Each structure stands twice: as structure tokens, then as C-alpha cells.
Amino acid sequence: MSQGRVPVCGEVSWKGLEPSNLLYVCSCGHVDDYDPLLVESRRQYLETEREAGLEIVVAHVGGRPLGFAEIVPLETAARDVGGDHAVLLHCVNVFERGRGLGRALVTEVSRRAAAQGRGVVVDACSHVWGFMPEEFFLRLGFDVAEDRGRRRLMHRSLPPDARQPYYLEPRYDPPPAAGGQVLVDVFFTPLCSGRLSEEAAVIRRAAASYGDRVLVREWDASDPVIRKRFGIARAIFVNGLMRPNDDTIALDEAAALIVDALTRPASTQPVWDDSISRLF
Numbered sequence: 001m002s003q004g005r006v007p008v009c010g011e012v013s014w015k016g017l018e019p020s021n022l023l024y025v026c027s028c029g030h031v032d033d034y035d036p037l038l039v040e041s042r043r044q045y046l047e048t049e050r051e052a053g054l055e056i057v058v059a060h061v062g063g064r065p066l067g068f069a070e071i072v073p074l075e076t077a078a079r080d081v082g083g084d085h086a087v088l089l090h091c092v093n094v095f096e097r098g099r100g101l102g103r104a105l106v107t108e109v110s111r112r113a114a115a116q117g118r119g120v121v122v123d124a125c126s127h128v129w130g131f132m133p134e135e136f137f138l139r140l141g142f143d144v145a146e147d148r149g150r151r152r153l154m155h156r157s158l159p160p161d162a163r164q165p166y167y168l169e170p171r172y173d174p175p176p177a178a179g180g181q182v183l184v185d186v187f188f189t190p191l192c193s194g195r196l197s198e199e200a201a202v203i204r205r206a207a208a209s210y211g212d213r214v215l216v217r218e219w220d221a222s223d224p225v226i227r228k229r230f231g232i233a234r235a236i237f238v239n240g241l242m243r244p245n246d247d248t249i250a251l252d253e254a255a256a257l258i259v260d261a262l263t264r265p266a267s268t269q270p271v272w273d274d275s276i277s278r279l280f
């Protein structure tokens with residue numbers, strides 16, 4: 001616990017997705033700076049997936065939402081992770097940090113998972129700007145099952161009959177380039193921003209002036225057939241080269257990747273970045 005801060009745990013009330021926290025959860029806390037289309041897309045996805053077991057756990061303190069967590073059954077999670085008898089803690093996000101709210105959220109999630117005979121699995125990060133930090137989960141008693149680049153697949157309280165979680169084996173064969181065309185394959189998970197792929201939209205904007213010379217395809221990791229075929233949840237391949245960057249793609253980067261691809265022969269073998277595939 002950070003020194004000098006007031007612990008918050010005793011005052012928390014737990015809520016699901018509801019009008020008082022909808023914007024907060026759907027904008028991931030960016031209530032003053034969000035894209036309404038993406039927020040609506042995420043809202044629709046979260047609402048729909050509740051029937052398939054997606055659960056939003058929001059911590060309200062003094063009537064205000066100050067943190068939330070999202071869990072989905074691991075077997076059907078739109079991520080490149082396998083395993084069973086667990087929920088995937090897709091994200092935990094605390095607005096006022098260092099007051100015990102992160103721990104309280106994970107404890108609440110574990111309690112709900114245990115009630116279903118499940119443990120908790122999280123795809124954490126090692127030193128990626130404090131994004132889902134491995135150190136936090138180690139502190140809370142998670143163990144590392146596997147690592148992949150900067151990603152750490154961690155688990156806690158798995159029942160004895162559960163398999164250890166594992167990363168799916170990524171497979172991607174760039175199709176042969178047709179007549180100098182640039183092919184961009186965007187893999188995305190709707191868990192973050194719904195079925196509107198923000199990154200595919202950015203790439204389409206960057207490619208607009210090239211007409212048919214650039215083809216952009218989208219692959220939705222919530223489709224089990226796509227997960228089985230590719231084992232990839234988030235990645236961008238431009239003529240076979242995986243974009244080696246964790247951050248969400250910006251317009252100038254997308255434009256530079258397309259210009260580069262137009263001036264070199266397409267790769268016949270995929271070139272992987274070590275972080276396969278990206279977490280965000």
C-alpha cells in the first residue's frame with residue numbers, strides 16, 4: 001500500500017455495468033477524451049457478451065466508479081490463450097491508485113471465479129508502461145505459466161483438475177502478393193473496443209489514396225475458427241512483416257508502413273515480432 005494514502009477497501013460497493021458507470025467502463029476511464037463511436041461499439045460488445053459469460057465488476061466508492069475489472073470464461077475468450085477451469089481477467093483498471101482498490105478488485109474477481117469452480121488467468125506485461133504489470137500480479141500471488149516476449153501468462157487459484165494456461169501457437173502464412181498489391185492483415189480482439197477495429201480504420205484512412213493497390217483485411221479473434229487457424233489475437237502484418245510496436249497504430253505510422261511496402265518486394269515468409277501477438 002502506498003504510504004500516506006487512505007485505504008479504500010472498506011467503502012467499496014460492487015456493481016455491474018449500469019448507467020452510472022457505463023461511460024467510465026466503455027471509455028476505459030477516459031471520460032474526458034474518448035471516441036463516441038468506439039465507446040458505443042464497446043458498449044454493444046460488452047452488453048451482448050454478458051450472455052456468454054463476460055462479467056464487468058465495477059468498484060464504486062462514495063457513489064463514484066473508481067475501478068473495474070472484466071472477466072470472461074477462458075475457454076471462449078477472444079485472446080490467443082488456451083486452458084480451462086479459469087476465467088481470463090482481461091483487464092483491471094483503477095482510477096485512484098495505491099489505495100488497495102486493485103487488490104480488492106482481483107480478490108472480488110477470484111471470489112466470483114471460485115464460485116464457478118474456476119481460477120483466474122491473466123495475460124500480463126513485463127515493463128510496458130505499467131500496462132497490466134506483472135509485478136502487481138506477482139505481489140497478489142499469481143504464478144507465471146509462460147512468457148512470450150514482454151507478455152507473461154499468469155494464474156492464481158486454479159482448481160487441481162485445471163490445465164496450466166498456455167499461449168496458442170501463432171500461424172500466419174502471407175498469401176502470395178498479387179501484382180504489387182500491398183496486403184495488410186489486421187488481427188483484433190473486440191474485448192477492447194468492440195467489433196469496430198480502430199486500427200483497421202486507421203490503416204484504411206492511410207491507404208485511401210492508393211485505391212486497389214492496398215487491401216486491408218480484418219480478423220476478429222472472437223471467432224473460434226479464426227483463433228484456431230491463426231492463434232493470433234492482436235497483430236498487424238503488412239506484406240508479411242509483423243509491425244514491431246505495442247502501441248495502437250497512428251495514421252502517420254500506418255502511412256509510412258504502406259509507403260515502405262509499396263517500394264519493396266513482399267515477403268513470402270512471415271517476419272514475427274517477439275511479442276506475438278500484441279496485448280493492446
Ligand SMILES: CC(C)(COP(=O)(O)OP(=O)(O)OC[C@H]1O[C@@H](n2cnc3c(N)ncnc32)[C@H](O)[C@@H]1OP(=O)(O)O)[C@@H](O)C(=O)NCCC(=O)NCCS
Nearest residue numbers: 001092093094097098099100101102103131132133135136
Ligand atoms: C495495477 C493496478 C491495477 C494497481 O492498482 P492499485 O489500486 O494501485 O493497487 P493496490 O493499491 O491494490 O496495490 C496492491 C499491492 O500491489 C502493489 N502494486 C500496485 N501496483 C504495482 C505495480 N505497478 N508494481 C508492483 N506492485 C504494485 C502495491 O504496492 C500493493 O502491495 P501491498 O498491498 O502488498 O503493499 C493499477 O495501477 C492500474 O489500474 N494500472 C493499469 C492497469 C492496466 O493497464 N489496465 C488495462 C487498461 S486498458
